[in-house]
Amino acid sequence: MSEVIVIGGGIAGICAALELLDAGRRVLMLERDCAEKFGGLAKESFGGIFLVGTPEQRRAGIRDTPELALADWKAFGELDPNDRWPLAWAEAYVQRCHDDVGLWLRKRGVGFLPAPHWIERGLFTPGNSVPRFHIVWGTGHELALRLIDRLENHPQRERLDIRFDHRVENLLSSNGAITGCSGVTESEQRPFELHAGSVIVAAGGFNGNIERVRQHWHRDWGTPPPVILNGSHRYADGRLHDAVSAAGGRLTHLDSMWNYAAGVHHPRPRKPGHGLSLVPPRSALWLDWRGRRIGPMPLVTGFDTRDLVAQVCAQERQYSWQLMNRRIALKELAVSGAEHNPSIRDKKKFAFLRDLIFGNQWLYDEMTGNCEDFVVGRDLPELVAKMNALQGDDAVSLDEIRLAAESYDAQIDRGQTFHNDEQLRRIAYVRHWKGDRIRTCKFQKILDPKAGPLIAVREFIISRKSLGGIQTDLQSRVLDGAGQPIPGLFAAGEAAGFGGGGMHGLRALEGSFLGGCILSGRIAGQAAASIT
Template identity: 25%
Template sequence: MVEWDVIVVGAGNAAFCAALAASESGARVLMLERAPKEENGGNSRFTAGAIRFAYDGVDDLRAIMPDLTDDEVAMTDFGTYTESQFFDDMFRVTEFRSDPDLCEALVRQSQGTMRWMHGLGIRFVPIYGRQAFKIDGKFKFWGGLTVETWGGGPGLVDRLTEIATERGIEIRYNARVVSLVHDGHAVQGVKVKTRTAIEEVHAKTVILACGGFESNAEWRTRYLGPGWELARTRGSRFNTGDGLRIALDIGASSAGNWSGCHAVGWDRNAPEFGDLAVGDGFQKHSYPFGIMVNANGRRFVDEGADFRNYTYAKYGRVILEQPNQFAWQIFDQKVLHTLRDEYRIKQVSKVTAPTLEELAEKLEGVNAANFLDEVRRYNEAVNTDIPFNANVKDGRSTVGLEIPKSNWANTIDEGPFEAYQVGCGITFTFGGLRIDPQTAQVLDVDLEPIPGLYTAGEMVGGLFYFNYPGGTGLMSGAVFGKMAGTAAAAAVNEK
């Protein structure tokens, strides 16, 4: 009977980082992926590849992007994103709930992990076009997010797969792990369901990195609350909570925000699960430069409360809570040039009209009279004395509205007008397993380490609450994946 040193469950960013770290330490690694090969990569394949990490200046960026040219540096204000700034963002957006030890591991190890990934052969590039606007001939990055992986999420997954294969790591697809082999003390392998049988595969350690329960409508309703079965899933249809279930079954401790998730404004007519051909194109994230109205024709959030990076992951929940679970994003000619590329895809729920009155009649499901009144009141409240600047929180706000717009407030008065209908798209769930923040080893309900069991990625509980800074998911997956792989291999070597 073949026994592996490390079994990694999953084949996304976190799983590959775990597998590669374990392999670097000499472990024999097997990866088990529930999806068929053509759908591999979990949620990582559906991301745009943005990845948040701490850096002190352009030299740190050049360490992971050595092909960054002098001309690019000269025409770009990359700014800094220090560890202190990263900490501030993490605690601010999670309302100071983020586990401090997990958060410290994430932030302190972020730059080193990026350098490690670059050393593996992962290519990074600046996120021009999505995170920087060109003002007076110079790009300026905002929101602490500067870098993405070459080829986005698909490029990241494909490159990680190539690297793992080159290093002799075996990957089995269509292999759904249904339970852990556990003797009451230690994990000794997994039971795997293939298309033909269920078999036991033995290993000295197991790393679970197979996502949350965002694709499980019943679990969403159970843990997130009524109505969540109506959300669309942005990513993989295979993330149904299998890893969480099998760990809890042997006494693992749950942790974190089980009633919380990352959820965004997502095209109202998107399919039930992510579409690899469209990727993340169904998202609609330029709302800070327009307004959003619900079925009653009323605004319901401060669209300009903060940079998109710090609000998009929580506004999906707010949209789901609106009448009939949708909203319309409204833009006029002044800001159309700021709309991200996802607004130009073919599969989009969009209406246009030369006047607001005609637009009101085209907004399906919306009270037209209320909408026109809302736009009138909003336009009268805009403080036009402050100049509009998309690169900073410009303070161009409304005055006297019950729901303010704190930044980037422009009157909606220059036609033709464009409107986009959005619903809620869930990305990943925040609840997960309790881990040792130094090793990513899973703890049991008595808060004791479970020998042989580690976890990474979406399955780590306690890092995110209520909200999430954009790009932190891939960084978390890489940091805790690398940590889990290194620790699992060390545990094997100690046996």
Template identity: 25%
Template sequence: MRDDRTEAGATHDVIVVGSGAGALTGALVAAADGLDTVVLERTPLLGGTSAYSGAACWLPGTQVQERAGLGDSTEAARTYLRALVGDAGADRREAFLRHAPELVARLESDPAVQFVWQAFPDYVAAPGRMDAGRSFVPRALPQEELGDLARLVRPAVDRDRAGRGHPGGPLVQGRALIGRLLLAATRTGNATVRTEHRVTGLITGNGRVTGVEARTPDGTVTVRARHGVLLAAGGFEGDAALRAEYGVPGSAAWSMAPSTATTGDLLRAAVRLGAATDLLDEAWWCPGTQRPDGSAAFTLGLRGGIVVDAAGQRFANESLPYDRMGRALAAARTPAHLVFDSRTGGALPAVTVPPADPAAHLESGVWVKADTLPELAGLIGVPADALTGTVARFNGHAADGTDPDHHRGEDPYDRFFADPRDAPGPNPCLVPLDRPPYYAARVVLSDLGTKGGLRTDARARVLDARGAPIPGLYAAGNTSASFTGRVYPGPGVPIGTAMVFASLAVRDMALPASGTAGGGPDGARSTVTALSAQD
């Protein structure tokens, strides 16, 4: 099925570029308000990195935390963010905190959108922190409830990279979040979703952004917007040239974002219009274990092992939250390796996304195995005496239950993934390495997406170099520069902030046209389509 309004010259109230959690939240809010909304997605599938994620949503002080009896509050989150970030970007911080409870209540008023709290500690020991965590996740979504739309939701990263669709059973985690937002948006009757529309340019007229230019399998089309354009299609983590230009460490090949989806087209287009940028050297960092094909697997939740640098030395608390461990890795002498023993049967003592096949990793050489630590040191190119000394010192700390070098196991986050059955000593995070054979997995600096982008205000309006809004242009998620700066406060901050600022963007778009949206008595403008450009 095709929708003629997406041909050259089509006009909608709102254009949303991208289809992650932020983009679809913006589209849902706009469509629910009666605005004729079109979502333009570059790839054949919806969800981007959000679909790969665990779908934690860091949205403080909402009815979800209240239902769980957490005792969370907007004020506690304000205290926490202020302790971490200071008052830089205070206007955006306050807009985020004010709108989060309202947005969640609105989303959950639709039966298609359901959330439940899930324990996962905030990442930094600071006033206002929730040791049990304040983020929540979507409920699993039965595929039959989503129907044919399920085929448009991007599968989990391991299946997506292998060209496979969803397994049987309900959609979970990021797939459930994208599926629920998509389902709610389609039910409004005001949303059109178009895949394979790569937006490469912004159209202006009368001093404002009035639309976009997009490449499709059928050629280039222009799509115009009466109220505004929301750019929410991720960052530029997949563009090696932009990463090099802005000094983003790591590699595009090691990023967890879909490989073809995030090449900085929107950043370039907005900058050509005079948009200001910030934090362009930043990303949401994480350690990655290298895979046989040269890509990386997001690695977190270590239950054992140690990470050593090129000198065979530990350089950080391996149980740190992944962004902080990524920053430590960026500053370390590389290559780095995760060294572990056989108590896990040759499996990595950590969570990896995608999961790791030990045999394939050993065969490719990104993992190595040896009967002794000196032999292992030779295989990874570090001094044998350094590695054996590092392991001996760590094993001594494991017996004592303390880590005076890096304080592993002292923080609630450290212990969240630990299993006391793995450690004979008093600290479950300190598991000795004493069961040969030994293994080493190559560790690289990965990311969940770049964190810098277009400068925006508290209404998600894109700003120019003078700090003035560019009329008609908005940005959210990783297309914009995060108000959290160089800090990653807790699980789901990227998704939560993207959702809030996308909602604030479409609210601002509707202000000049209050009372004019809608195309009939029920506000419906069109039959929903959510099919590819080739259908």
């Protein structure tokens, strides 16, 4: 019999298994997906990790400390000082991420791009004071492969049994302690029942279940939009949340989610409602369903992702458009994830530098040629006609969209000294950081005839991450309604709200998802090994 069952083959589960093997424990890992998908959603991710006090920061002249990071984290997430475990996990993460996430990965062959990205700077609520988003050279795909390789070539590999196609539905208990799990195989629906000394739940969140997303929609966002795209894992359905709750575990902050405002339909969908999360160009105009610029505060990415969702959801029709031209798209358009960043994923330095300097022609062609939400026009009348044809109505007004574009361009024509547009002020601000300057146009007009053709992108809210989840203490032990650990039961990664049932609060400083999976997975593995 295995000593520990790890439910979930994502990064949190893999890290837990590595720690268990290091301690010489017998481990059974159950993964619902197939072997080719081992590594979970992290394998498809961009691979950004929140780190503090790194060599990359120091080389860039950035002075960062855990104290500064924690102040940013608490302010941006609006953490309740009385919310014990989320706050404790936030403190633990910023104190430990340098050694127990970053250094731990470096020792396992994981490298990072030279310049950290500066995102979630904060809008009305302070965010990252300095750049902390460290991108894995090779994206999340490389990260997953490196850790899987460590697992498969571990000196104690014979103590590990990995079973794919296993869907866990229930936890088993005896005398108040968790002693195993039961479920069915995904493909054949063949039942199984397995026993162990303890169980680690690392099965992800519930944001792949759009009905649950609607059920737990935060009141700040009003009513859920009619269209919510799925940017989460196809098996992130909350099934294990139910199992933990049935076993007496406490679920917290389920209405705290990390969704995005700029989702588009995947050109080659692999699941219902499959969406891609765009990194919207800062030089594009963010418009409502009629073609009016959303405001009065213009929407600009990189400052407060949660607020972008709130602003789009506050519109009469809860989708939006972004208006840009080819020059802006080539320099600034990006899509989150390994799939649409092949030069970084495949570690092709010259291709990566080419895209930075000359623009990402491959991505431009891919999205304008294959994504249904992109429309291209030689001029505004043609573009608006295509926008309305795509939506199937006459909602977009040519007069409104012309007013938005011409007013913005007129501001640029006055010169930077007289810029009185908040979007232009923020573009000037972000260009002070070298990591953003190379990826941000310098006051590019929308209707510039030399920068065409024009492009409009229809964007929907896209579901991504559960910030709440199973409540755990600092040993990743699952807590019951009275705040006491349930013997034999641990949780890690997104299932645990990345630690404590919601260590981020309302907002995340980005990169703390992968980092949280690594840290909480390692802690869960170490804790389970110590009692088994």
